[in-house]
Amino acid sequence: MVRYVQDFAEGGREQADLLGGKGANLAEMTRIGLPVPPGFTVTTEACRAYLATGAEPEGLAQEVAGHLAALERAAGRRLGDPDDPLLLSVRSGARYSMPGMMETILDIGLNDASVHGLARTSGHEDFAWDSYRRLIQMFGATVMGIDGALFAEALARRPDPGQRRLLVEDFRRIVRERTGEEFPQDPAEQLRRSVRAVFSSWNTERARVYRRREHIPEDLGTAVNVQTMVFGNAGPDSGTGVAFTRDPATGLQGVYGDYLADAQGEDVVAGIRNTVPLAELETIDKKSYDQLMRIMETLENHYRDLCDIEFTIERGRLWMLQTRVGKRTAEAAFRIAAQLADEGTIGWDEALDRVSGEQLARLMFPSFDTAGAGEPLARGVPASPGAAFGAVVFDSAEAARRAAAGEKVVLVRGETTPDDLPGMVAAQAVLTSRGGKTSHAAVVARGMGRVCVCGAEAVEIDAAARRFTVGGTVVAEGETVSVDGSAGAVHLGELPLVGSPVMRYFETGERLPGVVDAVARLMEHADATRRMGVRANADTPEDAARARRFGARGIGLCRTEHMFLGERRRLVEAMILAEDDAGREKALAALLPPQREDFTAMLEAMDGLPVTIRLLDPPLHEFLPDHTELAVRVASAEAAGGEPDPHDVRLLSAVERMHEHNPMLGLRGVRLGLVVPGLIALQVRAVGEAVARRLRDGGDPRAEIMVPLVDTSDELRLVREEVDAVLAEVSRETGVEVTCPVGTMIELPRAALTADRIAAEADFFSLGTNDLTQTTWGLSRDDVEASFFSAYLERGILRDSPFETLDRQGVGRLVRIAVEEGRAARPGLKVGVCGEHGGDPDSVHFFHQAGLDYVSCSPFRVPVARLEAARAALVPGRARSATA
Numbered sequence: 001m002v003r004y005v006q007d008f009a010e011g012g013r014e015q016a017d018l019l020g021g022k023g024a025n026l027a028e029m030t031r032i033g034l035p036v037p038p039g040f041t042v043t044t045e046a047c048r049a050y051l052a053t054g055a056e057p058e059g060l061a062q063e064v065a066g067h068l069a070a071l072e073r074a075a076g077r078r079l080g081d082p083d084d085p086l087l088l089s090v091r092s093g094a095r096y097s098m099p100g101m102m103e104t105i106l107d108i109g110l111n112d113a114s115v116h117g118l119a120r121t122s123g124h125e126d127f128a129w130d131s132y133r134r135l136i137q138m139f140g141a142t143v144m145g146i147d148g149a150l151f152a153e154a155l156a157r158r159p160d161p162g163q164r165r166l167l168v169e170d171f172r173r174i175v176r177e178r179t180g181e182e183f184p185q186d187p188a189e190q191l192r193r194s195v196r197a198v199f200s201s202w203n204t205e206r207a208r209v210y211r212r213r214e215h216i217p218e219d220l221g222t223a224v225n226v227q228t229m230v231f232g233n234a235g236p237d238s239g240t241g242v243a244f245t246r247d248p249a250t251g252l253q254g255v256y257g258d259y260l261a262d263a264q265g266e267d268v269v270a271g272i273r274n275t276v277p278l279a280e281l282e283t284i285d286k287k288s289y290d291q292l293m294r295i296m297e298t299l300e301n302h303y304r305d306l307c308d309i310e311f312t313i314e315r316g317r318l319w320m321l322q323t324r325v326g327k328r329t330a331e332a333a334f335r336i337a338a339q340l341a342d343e344g345t346i347g348w349d350e351a352l353d354r355v356s357g358e359q360l361a362r363l364m365f366p367s368f369d370t371a372g373a374g375e376p377l378a379r380g381v382p383a384s385p386g387a388a389f390g391a392v393v394f395d396s397a398e399a400a401r402r403a404a405a406g407e408k409v410v411l412v413r414g415e416t417t418p419d420d421l422p423g424m425v426a427a428q429a430v431l432t433s434r435g436g437k438t439s440h441a442a443v444v445a446r447g448m449g450r451v452c453v454c455g456a457e458a459v460e461i462d463a464a465a466r467r468f469t470v471g472g473t474v475v476a477e478g479e480t481v482s483v484d485g486s487a488g489a490v491h492l493g494e495l496p497l498v499g500s501p502v503m504r505y506f507e508t509g510e511r512l513p514g515v516v517d518a519v520a521r522l523m524e525h526a527d528a529t530r531r532m533g534v535r536a537n538a539d540t541p542e543d544a545a546r547a548r549r550f551g552a553r554g555i556g557l558c559r560t561e562h563m564f565l566g567e568r569r570r571l572v573e574a575m576i577l578a579e580d581d582a583g584r585e586k587a588l589a590a591l592l593p594p595q596r597e598d599f600t601a602m603l604e605a606m607d608g609l610p611v612t613i614r615l616l617d618p619p620l621h622e623f624l625p626d627h628t629e630l631a632v633r634v635a636s637a638e639a640a641g642g643e644p645d646p647h648d649v650r651l652l653s654a655v656e657r658m659h660e661h662n663p664m665l666g667l668r669g670v671r672l673g674l675v676v677p678g679l680i681a682l683q684v685r686a687v688g689e690a691v692a693r694r695l696r697d698g699g700d701p702r703a704e705i706m707v708p709l710v711d712t713s714d715e716l717r718l719v720r721e722e723v724d725a726v727l728a729e730v731s732r733e734t735g736v737e738v739t740c741p742v743g744t745m746i747e748l749p750r751a752a753l754t755a756d757r758i759a760a761e762a763d764f765f766s767l768g769t770n771d772l773t774q775t776t777w778g779l780s781r782d783d784v785e786a787s788f789f790s791a792y793l794e795r796g797i798l799r800d801s802p803f804e805t806l807d808r809q810g811v812g813r814l815v816r817i818a819v820e821e822g823r824a825a826r827p828g829l830k831v832g833v834c835g836e837h838g839g840d841p842d843s844v845h846f847f848h849q850a851g852l853d854y855v856s857c858s859p860f861r862v863p864v865a866r867l868e869a870a871r872a873a874l875v876p877g878r879a880r881s882a883t884a
């Protein structure tokens, strides 16, 4: 029989799929003997069943009743007992943390009778009525769907704590008026409906938006944690706080957190009242503080990682409400991983497993040059690092509207709530005037990699007037500010940016202590760990040299068409317009020297390493002026009664002759080489002469010739014959023996499906996953992103763009076929990839699994690819046991 409910004492952290992250960690803390208020978890499986059918799965009600009875027996109190009520909290907790996205209901079990019992047992009349009004407020908004603002307004009308009893009357009236129903008095009904509401909160709009952005699967569902209430708001000897075992921004060890006396956890996370630094707890309640420090050490040792925790002190007694391996900034991730490996807490393999290419990419972004900036306009908490500027906006809708129009915006709020999520997604940075490092804004911004400064108290927001003031300075909506999330500062206007020290390390090798050193050591371990090689896509000697500094071991794709731009476009034009063989040969001869110089410089920059030079790929019309532009020029000359420029007339007729309806499927790639006489010979001669020159100069040139857009082995065979003939000629002329491997792109489905035949003619394969994606999906990569992609992402048809992250099911299948069948026909065939996916972390893992020899990506992504190739090579399970 399926069990849908599990006591905290029964589970452990390995059950996160079933119990959600929060439930699994509550169970783990219970298991290791930490003080956790007793409770039980309703599993994600129950939630999935509920969401699928709209009804509670059979047996759930009885199981909940059974666990509740056990809880009551252990506590010696009954839920909602009028004399001494047991009260419960009901909280969501999915597999992956979705901060503030789903629902929480506190104080379940209070009603008109038990509120008196709570008043008597606690000795605090106001506290009891305040707890009751919280329950009605949370239950009303979450379970009964009443607009939360109505409660907030009623609360604002009776701010005096002595008026809580009257406030309960007000709240109950709101419930009655809005729903035609009395606030339910039966504690069991309160519990049942709360659990259901938490299940349903999985599907709220804001939860869906969050999941899409964080790539969390839609079908996981949430667990529900039902737990004995402990009260941080039971007087001055009570309180609640959040803490990290290390600084989540830098990774440094110390006491980091916020504490709020006489308050419940919700008050801290919402950032509504200002907290005190956790260190002050030592003077407020030394016993609890010391115990907390010991628990934090226990947790770090147990989880062997930075943990974040939520705790409550109820009348001098400490309770742990949550822990998890904490979110952290990219900088902290690298520093903590290296520190833990240095301490011997984890091994270096596991350290690699703890960082990601995405984090590394973030560290390579620039920051502000504040040298000439003067004093910032305001300071706050450096909640999420990085540098960003944009136009000030005051609400989520405006942020989304302006961002959609291409504007950079900074969202400025008192504090944020989950409803601000779309605005936070749209904004470059978030600035709040209230709240600390653990406020909603801070937690969510860090998770998304958004720049964030919180608690900038000097910022006085007048949202109605759409402006904020700091002292005498008024900043209106639309004005630009620069937000420095690393320093916690806000500047007026747009500050200049400077490169990151991590980027400088890759550029120059300058190895500063701190984050740069951590990155350097992890990269060294990555290079020693990965199986796949990493090359770069580069078309200029400068890019080649940079790629080499960034750790590329060769060039996987040199797009030679990029060598025909600018001034040289005219030379291609002359070739296209040539009217006879002699004219064409003359034009081609003019292209030879610049091509040869390019290749020589590239081979020099990558001396000793492979340089894969691809023959011309794009349709030739791309080298000619735009049709409309030419037509207008010719027509207006004629309309003015004059003679149009004869060159324009010839160009226009060439453009018209070459027009294709689907140029990406037309005369391009290998097809060009086979129909334009002399084109292959020109390019191969340039390569051959460059190789000969480098050899004569004592270099070690390793040119490889690559043929694009091959469909059949016959195409490749014909090109190969020509290449061999030209290289033999060059060898004869120069007296230097020149040979080059000849390989092919695999970028059409037919090529992948006939890889065995093509392999017979190819020295290597390079997967062109850009074209392969385009042709497998039948999507034009240049058009779809602007037209319907966002709708597809919105509707969940696509989770990622297949042009960014390789589609494993479809394109990936072709990749596997190409690798397996190519190698079956030609054992040891070298296979790489040079599409954009070569620098995408998820895709890199796939290429490792598919057995590729190397990935090739743009120079700036080379470090990311090196790191991810190593992470892909970590043997699952071994990383963890590699602990010293």
Ligand code: PEP
Pocket: 557, 559, 617, 747, 767, 768, 769, 770, 771, 772, 834, 835, 836
């Ligand atoms: C590809 O198609 O994946 C590729 C690398 O070639 P290009 O992007 O130049 O078409």
Ligand code: MG
Pocket: 708, 747, 768, 770, 771
């Ligand atoms: Mg291509």
